[in-house]
Amino acid sequence: MKIAVLPGDGIGPEIVAEAVKVLQALGPLFDLESAPVGGAAYDLTGHPLPPATLELAKNADAILFGAVGDWKYDALARELRPEQAILGLRKHLKLFANFRPAICYPELTAASSLKAEIVGGLDILIIRELNGDIYFGQPRGIRTSELPLFKGTREGFDTMHYSEPEVERIARVAFEAARKRNKKVCSVDKANVLETSQLWRDVMIRIAKEYPDIELSHMYVDNAAMQLVKAPKAFDVVVTGNLFGDILSDEAAMLTGSIGMLPSASLDKNNKGLYEPSHGSAPDIAGKGIANPLATILSAAMMLRYSLGMPEQADRVERAVQKVLSQGLRTADIYTEGTQKVTTVQMGDAVVAAL
Amino acid sequence: MKIAVLPGDGIGPEIVAEAVKVLQALGPLFDLESAPVGGAAYDLTGHPLPPATLELAKNADAILFGAVGDWKYDALARELRPEQAILGLRKHLKLFANFRPAICYPELTAASSLKAEIVGGLDILIIRELNGDIYFGQPRGIRTSELPLFKGTREGFDTMHYSEPEVERIARVAFEAARKRNKKVCSVDKANVLETSQLWRDVMIRIAKEYPDIELSHMYVDNAAMQLVKAPKAFDVVVTGNLFGDILSDEAAMLTGSIGMLPSASLDKNNKGLYEPSHGSAPDIAGKGIANPLATILSAAMMLRYSLGMPEQADRVERAVQKVLSQGLRTADIYTEGTQKVTTVQMGDAVVAAL
Ligand SMILES: CC(C)[C@H](C(=O)O)[C@@H](O)C(=O)O
Ligand SMILES: CC(C)[C@H](C(=O)O)[C@@H](O)C(=O)O
Numbered sequence: 001m002k003i004a005v006l007p008g009d010g011i012g013p014e015i016v017a018e019a020v021k022v023l024q025a026l027g028p029l030f031d032l033e034s035a036p037v038g039g040a041a042y043d044l045t046g047h048p049l050p051p052a053t054l055e056l057a058k059n060a061d062a063i064l065f066g067a068v069g070d071w072k073y074d075a076l077a078r079e080l081r082p083e084q085a086i087l088g089l090r091k092h093l094k095l096f097a098n099f100r101p102a103i104c105y106p107e108l109t110a111a112s113s114l115k116a117e118i119v120g121g122l123d124i125l126i127i128r129e130l131n132g133d134i135y136f137g138q139p140r141g142i143r144t145s146e147l148p149l150f151k152g153t154r155e156g157f158d159t160m161h162y163s164e165p166e167v168e169r170i171a172r173v174a175f176e177a178a179r180k181r182n183k184k185v186c187s188v189d190k191a192n193v194l195e196t197s198q199l200w201r202d203v204m205i206r207i208a209k210e211y212p213d214i215e216l217s218h219m220y221v222d223n224a225a226m227q228l229v230k231a232p233k234a235f236d237v238v239v240t241g242n243l244f245g246d247i248l249s250d251e252a253a254m255l256t257g258s259i260g261m262l263p264s265a266s267l268d269k270n271n272k273g274l275y276e277p278s279h280g281s282a283p284d285i286a287g288k289g290i291a292n293p294l295a296t297i298l299s300a301a302m303m304l305r306y307s308l309g310m311p312e313q314a315d316r317v318e319r320a321v322q323k324v325l326s327q328g329l330r331t332a333d334i335y336t337e338g339t340q341k342v343t344t345v346q347m348g349d350a351v352v353a354a355l
Numbered sequence: 356m357k358i359a360v361l362p363g364d365g366i367g368p369e370i371v372a373e374a375v376k377v378l379q380a381l382g383p384l385f386d387l388e389s390a391p392v393g394g395a396a397y398d399l400t401g402h403p404l405p406p407a408t409l410e411l412a413k414n415a416d417a418i419l420f421g422a423v424g425d426w427k428y429d430a431l432a433r434e435l436r437p438e439q440a441i442l443g444l445r446k447h448l449k450l451f452a453n454f455r456p457a458i459c460y461p462e463l464t465a466a467s468s469l470k471a472e473i474v475g476g477l478d479i480l481i482i483r484e485l486n487g488d489i490y491f492g493q494p495r496g497i498r499t500s501e502l503p504l505f506k507g508t509r510e511g512f513d514t515m516h517y518s519e520p521e522v523e524r525i526a527r528v529a530f531e532a533a534r535k536r537n538k539k540v541c542s543v544d545k546a547n548v549l550e551t552s553q554l555w556r557d558v559m560i561r562i563a564k565e566y567p568d569i570e571l572s573h574m575y576v577d578n579a580a581m582q583l584v585k586a587p588k589a590f591d592v593v594v595t596g597n598l599f600g601d602i603l604s605d606e607a608a609m610l611t612g613s614i615g616m617l618p619s620a621s622l623d624k625n626n627k628g629l630y631e632p633s634h635g636s637a638p639d640i641a642g643k644g645i646a647n648p649l650a651t652i653l654s655a656a657m658m659l660r661y662s663l664g665m666p667e668q669a670d671r672v673e674r675a676v677q678k679v680l681s682q683g684l685r686t687a688d689i690y691t692e693g694t695q696k697v698t699t700v701q702m703g704d705a706v707v708a709a710l
Contacts (some may be wrong), residue, residue, distance in 0.1 A: 226609040
């Protein structure tokens with residue numbers, strides 16, 4: 001099994017190193033090859049997603065991704081910025097289905113800014129479409145306006161866009177996922193304002209007919225942003241477009257109080273996938289050895305399960321993470337009084353020991 | 356002073372009646388005229404924003420608005436649905452600046468799903484642009500795709516759009532508002548992905564130069580959705596576009612736990628405005644006499660201050676609301692043990708008595 005390892009920027013290299021350690025501890029099962037991505041790749045090659053990195057990712061069975069981005073690249077033109085690497089990988093590899101679980105670990109409930117009774121035991125799954133929407137829709141740009149009211153001034157514009165087959169395939173992913181869970185899908189859109197959302201909703205309703213065992217509901221995105229705060233446990237699977245998914249999955253992750261614990265998977269139609277922590281590159285704490293590697297280690301577990309067909313190994317890794325939590329080991333982000341503060345490397349070592 | 360009173364649907368008529376009672380208790384100062392809007396107007400005239408209602412709103416000095424929407428109109432074509440009334444009023448009356456305070460009242464902190472230390476004392480102001488963005492951008496629609504990959508299938512599309520003058524004017528509104536507060540503006544966009552956001556950010560930076568006393572920061576919308584949950588008190592004024600503002604202002608309102616208390620104002624460039632509660636029409640509790648009228652009463656107070664030039668009367672109304680809260684009176688939505696549960700009408704009467 002060939003795994004492309006793309007550590008990226010900020011804390012990326014530190015946390016990916018621990019996940020690699022865990023994978024290697026499972027035995028000589030993987031052919032791991034690394035390549036630079038994001039700002040690190042820009043520094044080396046002048047491009048955030050160099051052809052060699054893309055090639056490596058294309059030829060691998062799965063991709064372990066750290067994080068990209070650093071303020072020092074803020075002044076670069078958009079197409080050279082680190083974020084373009086992750087957008088490019090999603091698009092070129094047709095990784096259209098993003099799985100973002102929001103789980104509140106019993107040991108970490110106190111770290112949430114929400115009350116324990118609201119968030120304790122939370123286990124919801126946000127499924128975000130990744131290949132369409134306003135992220136890639138054409139036309140887009142900045143130009144001189146021709147509108148009578150604003151003639152001669154500059155205007156910026158982007159196109160939100162979904163076609164039926166794009167919505168169909170993410171709908172099926174969501175319904176299939178719900179089948180393995182509590183059989184509820186909430187589709188989030190803004191169909192009271194947007195035509196794209198109207199099409200989205202129509203297709204969701206049509207595909208739902210193939211899944212009579214699943215309960216489909218619809219919610220406007222503004223209401224979803226509220227209900228996530230008010231009663232997040234009322235959700236099971238949430239399915240939504242690229243833009244709303246970007247916002248809501250981050251909101252949901254933060255509800256748990258332990259975003260340093262949350263993995264994600266971005267899959268193509270054959271379950272090849274890119275696996276990355278839900279959190280970002282956190283350049284402010286990079287190099288200090290204090291970042292939490294558990295989200296990346298849990299992303300590696302998702303990789304074992306979804307892309308590499310090794311569910312027992314996935315279980316082993318997840319149990320090991322559970323064990324270090326029960327042992328009271330905590331990186332700084334999830335530390336509370338009475339627990340033991342450990343470094344990034346110590347946490348990785350503890351997971352390996354617990355395997 | 357002429358006030359157009361548009362009660363609308365669901366709990367709209369009940370809560371607006373209480374706000375009207377409060378305005379009338381201030382003395383014979385206002386010429387109040389009512390008209391149907393939303394679903395109620397559709398039932399009567401076949402259109403959610405009949406010409407006579409629009410005329411009345413245009414000729415008034417200010418508009419007191421309840422809420423629109425009910426599931427029973429879900430099957431109507433988009434242009435006939437209740438929501439079109441509020442979108443139409445915003446657009447026709449050029450109400451481009453939406454003020455949505457998110458305030459956590461000391462007496463009601465316990466009603467929040469967030470911990471008291473995170474949300475207690477919260478007082479932030481979200482300023483949402485209301486006349487542009489993907490709400491009104493052209494082209495938009497549902498059509499047969501010409502894209503090679505999806506040829507022959509249906510596709511939905513919408514245009515996100517801002518021109519420079521539109522961003523300039525909302526920027527100035529935000530900087531002016533921050534001047535009267537804690538002198539911080541956080542502009543929220545998605546400039547790492549969207550061209551519209553890039554223009555938005557450029558203009559914010561340029562206009563900020565006219566306000567050297569104000570500290571401007573920028574945040575991506577996904578991060579803003581997280582930071583609102585994690586540390587909402589770090590914000591002062593948040594300024595953002597129509598779509599992101601829709602989502603974030605609702606999220607922020609729900610953080611407080613007392614969305615039934617939060618007013619809003621939508622102003623044109625001359626401070627003529629439409630005033631409405633931040634919450635919706637809540638058809639599930641309509642007609643039961645249990646809705647909280649305080650958000651609408653506080654909206655009337657905002658109207659006195661911003662559009663009618665009566666700041667002392669605004670203060671009086673706000674003090675009266677503060678007083679009924681201190682007296683322990685609560686409608687069902689904000690009721691907790693040890694307080695006194697009252698009906699919509701009793702709450703309105705109590706505010707009048709406290710004036
Ligand atoms: C870095 C950025 C382009 C990206 C996105 O918006 O998709 C990120 O926020 C994410 O959610 O993975
Ligand atoms: C009813 C709807 C069209 C409206 C909006 O999206 O603007 C509402 O959510 C609001 O925020 O006032």
